[in-house]
Amino acid sequence: MNRRGFTLFEVIIYVALLALISGSMVGVILNSTRITGHEAAATEVSQQLNFVLETVQNLVNDSSLVEAVYEGTATTTQCSTFCTLKLRTNSSSTDPTWVTSDTNGVYLQQGSSTATSSLTNDKILVNYFQLTKFEFEGGHSSVR
Numbered sequence: 434m435n436r437r438g439f440t441l442f443e444v445i446i447y448v449a450l451l452a453l454i455s456g457s458m459v460g461v462i463l464n465s466t467r468i469t470g471h472e473a474a475a476t477e478v479s480q481q482l483n484f485v486l487e488t489v490q491n492l493v494n495d496s497s498l499v500e501a502v503y504e505g506t507a508t509t510t511q512c513s514t515f516c517t518l519k520l521r522t523n524s525s526s527t528d529p530t531w532v533t534s535d536t537n538g539v540y541l542q543q544g545s546s547t548a549t550s551s552l553t554n555d556k557i558l559v560n561y562f563q564l565t566k567f568e569f570e571g572g573h574s575s576v577r
Contacts (some may be wrong), residue, residue, distance in 0.1 A: 493575065503519075515562055
């Protein structure tokens with residue numbers, strides 16, 4: 434007898450195997466996509482953190498005086514969570530310079546303008562932004 438085609442049982446076995454393999458591949462692809470998303474988010478946070486740190490370091494290096502590091506609006510309040518950094522510069526257009534922070538980001542305000550520019554984008558949430566001022570006798574103050 435000459436057979437042309439597959440029996441119903443063979444087709445069911447092939448479909449079942451195809452379904453198992455396809456399901457496994459979908460799981461692998463979804464897991465890979467999830468991991469890629471987490472890595473992209475971690476890279477974004479790392480890049481923005483480096484940008485903020487480099488910007489603060491450059492501002493401190495270019496300033497003539499690190500006037501204060503404080504919490505809130507009172508310059509005498511010890512910084513614990515969301516610090517404000519006040520710098521004095523030789524340029525009237527950038528004096529004074531403030532670096533402030535809250536849960537929505539880190540901000541830069543320069544000169545007498547009330548406009549602030551964000552150093553982080555809206556995807557970044559800040560848990561804390563703590564700075565410490567270090568005084569060096571006869572030298573320029575530093576901030577970490």
